[in-house]
Amino acid sequence: MEEYFVIGTIIGPHALKGEVKILSTTDFKAERYAKGNTLYIEKNNEKIQVQIKSYRAHKDFDLVCFENYNDINAVEPFSKCKVYVPHSQLEDLEEDEFYYHELIGCVAYSNETKLGIVKDIVNYGASDILIIEDETNKEIMIPFVDDFIEEVDLDAQKIMIHLVEGILGDQDKE
Numbered sequence: 083m084e085e086y087f088v089i090g091t092i093i094g095p096h097a098l099k100g101e102v103k104i105l106s107t108t109d110f111k112a113e114r115y116a117k118g119n120t121l122y123i124e125k126n127n128e129k130i131q132v133q134i135k136s137y138r139a140h141k142d143f144d145l146v147c148f149e150n151y152n153d154i155n156a157v158e159p160f161s162k163c164k165v166y167v168p169h170s171q172l173e174d175l176e177e178d179e180f181y182y183h184e185l186i187g188c189v190a191y192s193n194e195t196k197l198g199i200v201k202d203i204v205n206y207g208a209s210d211i212l213i214i215e216d217e218t219n220k221e222i223m224i225p226f227v228d229d230f231i232e233e234v235d236l237d238a239q240k241i242m243i244h245l246v247e248g249i250l251g252d253q254d255k256e
Contacts (some may be wrong), residue, residue, distance in 0.1 A: 084168045084169055084170065085168070085169040086122060086129065086166040086167065086168055086169070087166060087167055087168075087169065087172065087181070087183055088107060088164050088165070088166055089106060089107060089108040089114055089121075089165050089166065089167050090104040090105055090106035090107050090108060090144070090164070090165045091104065091105050091107075091162065091163070091164055091165065092104055092123065092157075092160045092161060092162065092163050092164075092165060093105055093143065093161070093162075094158075094161040094162075095154045095157050095158055095161070096140075096143075096145050097154070098153060098154045099147070099152065099153060099154075100147050100148070100151045100152045100153050100154065100156055100157050101136075101145050101146065101147050101157075102145070102146055102147075102148075102157050102160060103140075103143045103144075103145055104143060104144045104145075104146055104165060105142075105143060106143075106144050107182065107205075108167075110173055111137075111139070111144055113173065114167060114171075115134055115137035115144060115146055116134060116137070117134055117135065117136060117137070118133060118134060119133070119134045119171075120132070120133055120134075121133075121134065121165055121166065121167060122165070122166040122167070122168070123160050123163050123164070123165055123166070124163055124164045124166060125159065125160065125163050129166065132148040132149070132151070133148060133149040133150075134146060134147075134148065134149075135147040135148055135149045178234075180234060180236070182203045182210075184236055185200050185203060185212065185226075185234070185241070186200050186201065186202065186203065187199065187200060187239060188200045188234070188236075188239045188240060188241045189239060189240055189241070190212065190214045190222075190224070190241045190243050191240065191241070191242055191243065192242075192243045192244070192245045196217075197214055197216060197222060197243065198214040198215045198216035198217065198222060199214065199215055200212050200213070200214055200241065201213050201214065201215045201221075203226070208225075209225050209226060209227050210225075210226040211223050211224065211225055211226060212224045212225075212226050212241070222250060224243055229244070229246070230243055230244055230245075230246070231243060231244075232244050
């Protein structure tokens with residue numbers, strides 16, 4: 083059974099002709115939304131296969147039309163649904179580049195101190211941010227940039243982080 087990976091969330095319809103507004107989490111928008119490409123939309127725990135009819139970027143969103151979904155009524159049920167690609171469509175990455183799903187679940191350390199487990203990754207524009215949950219269920223947010231990330235070892239599921247003063251708030255005061 084093939085694995086699937088989230089590349090975005092359908093926010094809702096855009097206009098009347100079946101276009102949907104997607105908040106994407108992929109760095110490969112041109113490839114993912116290329117005409118004729120196949121994606122999967124999860125609705126009621128079922129993956130619905132769709133084929134890309136057209137794509138255009140608009141502000142911070144991606145506007146996509148699917149083949150055989152030609153009006154707002156056809157795409158309205160997809161509102162708030164996740165969009166997936168199968169593992170077979172994942173691109174090979176350069177060295178020191180990672181997919182989100184590879185980082186989620188890794189244990190984050192600073193020196194020999196365990197900070198917690200990477201639970202999510204978000205991007206608010208400047209860079210990706212690791213959301214690390216510590217043993218008390220508190221979230222720690224660490225930018226995924228060279229200033230903070232010393233090493234990522236996917237085989238060991240370990241991320242070494244360089245903490246700078248103040249990044250943990252009151253926790254890192256001695």
